[in-house]
Amino acid sequence: DQQVKQNSPSLSVQEGRISILNCDYTNSMFDYFLWYKKYPAEGPTFLISISSIKDKNEDGRFTVFLNKSAKHLSLHIVPSQPGDSAVYFCAALKAGANNLFFGTGTRLTVIP
Amino acid sequence: DSGVTQTPKHLITATGQRVTLRCSPRSGDLSVYWYQQSLDQGLQFLIQYYNGEERAKGNILERFSAQQFPDLHSELNLSSLELGDSALYFCASRPSGLANTGELFFGEGSRLTVL
Numbered sequence: 001d002q003q004v005k006q007n008s009p010s011l012s013v014q015e016g017r018i019s020i021l022n023c024d025y026t027n028s029m030f031d032y033f034l035w036y037k038k039y040p041a042e043g044p045t046f047l048i049s050i051s052s053i054k055d056k057n058e059d060g061r062f063t064v065f066l067n068k069s070a071k072h073l074s075l076h077i078v079p080s081q082p083g084d085s086a087v088y089f090c091a092a093l094k095a096g097a098n099n100l101f102f103g104t105g106t107r108l109t110v111i112p
Numbered sequence: 113d114s115g116v117t118q119t120p121k122h123l124i125t126a127t128g129q130r131v132t133l134r135c136s137p138r139s140g141d142l143s144v145y146w147y148q149q150s151l152d153q154g155l156q157f158l159i160q161y162y163n164g165e166e167r168a169k170g171n172i173l174e175r176f177s178a179q180q181f182p183d184l185h186s187e188l189n190l191s192s193l194e195l196g197d198s199a200l201y202f203c204a205s206r207p208s209g210l211a212n213t214g215e216l217f218f219g220e221g222s223r224l225t226v227l
Contacts, residue, residue, distance in 0.1 A: 004154070032214045043114060043202055043218030044155070051213075089154065093214035098168040099145065100214050102154035 003027045004092050006103035014111050019077040021106050023090030026071065031095035033066060035075045038087045038105070047088070048075070080110045115139065118203050118219035126227055130191040133222045135203030137184055143167070143206040144186040145216060146178055150199040161186055193226045200224075 005024045013019045021035075031052050036044035050057040050064045050073070057064050063076045077084055090103040115138035125131055137144050142163045147155040157170035161180035172178075175193075180186040190197060200223050204216035 002154075006154075009152075034214045036218075041220065043116070043204070043220050045114065045218070046215045049213060049215065091155075091214060093212065098143075098160050098212065099157040099170055100155075100216065101157070102147075104152065104154040 002104075004090055004101045004103040006090055006106050008106050009104070010107040010109070012109045012111060013080045015082055016079045019075075019080045019084065019108055019110065021075040021077075021088050021090075021108065023073045023075075023103055024071060025073075025090075025092050025101075027092070027094065027101075028068075028071070029094045030092040030101075032093040033064070033073050034091045034093070034100070035062075035064060036089040036091060036102075038089065044089055077108075080108075082110045082112050084108060085110045114217040114219065116203060116205050116217050116219035118201075118222050120222055121220065122223050122225075124225045124227065125193060127193055127195060129193050129226075130189065131193065131224065133188040133190070133201050133203075133224075135186045135188070135219060137186070137203075137205030138207075138217055140208060141205035141217070142184065142208045144180055144184070145204040145206070146172075146186070146188050147202040147204065147218075148199050149202065149221075150196075155202060158188070190224070193224075195226050198224055198226045 034049040038044040091100040117136040146158040158172040160168040
């Protein structure tokens with residue numbers, strides 16, 4: 001039962017343009033939503049998160065939007081840079097729980 | 113460098129065998145998590161330890177077991193290996209003393225190949 005879904009396995013974007021990565025979830029009990037970035041041969045690294053009481057969180061070029069009614073979140077990267085090329089995982093955490101639920105990842109390629 | 117150390121980085125073994133993966137969390141972190149990433153899959157939560165005690169269990173097979181030692185390092189034991197156990201196994205630790213907001217620090221992973 002995949003509670004966090006990333007339906008786009010890959011995305012290609014031109015350098016300087018906006019990258020939009022999407023994520024859907026099924027469990028309304030999730031309290032925090034996170035994005036992790038993973039480069040080849042490295043472990044995932046935390047990128048940005050958002051609490052369920054907010055609808056937007058911004059950190060530099062990265063913004064995460066949360067639409068609770070649609071059970072959907074998205075990560076916007078503006079402007080996209082070649083160094084952003086990586087696999088991006090969406091993850092969610094239930095209040096009071098210990099473990100994260102991860103999506104299957106979206107491979108972003110930023111073309112110079 | 114996340115500060116989480118995993119060994120070995122790569123491991124090739126045969127079906128039916130047993131392996132042990134090792135993880136050292138960041139200095140001061142009491143929680144250790146184990147995740148499995150199979151081909152084209154997201155990270156699947158296996159198990160979590162906090163200061164030596166099991167705290168949460170996910171989709172961990174009975175053939176798999178884990179423990180956390182007094183020095184806080186953790187080991188994941190995989191036995192009676194099957195081809196489908198081939199995967200990347202990640203260890204992660206969580207900063208102590210903070211509310212759990214899901215921010216974990218991951219090691220580089222151990223890639224297990226079962227032939």
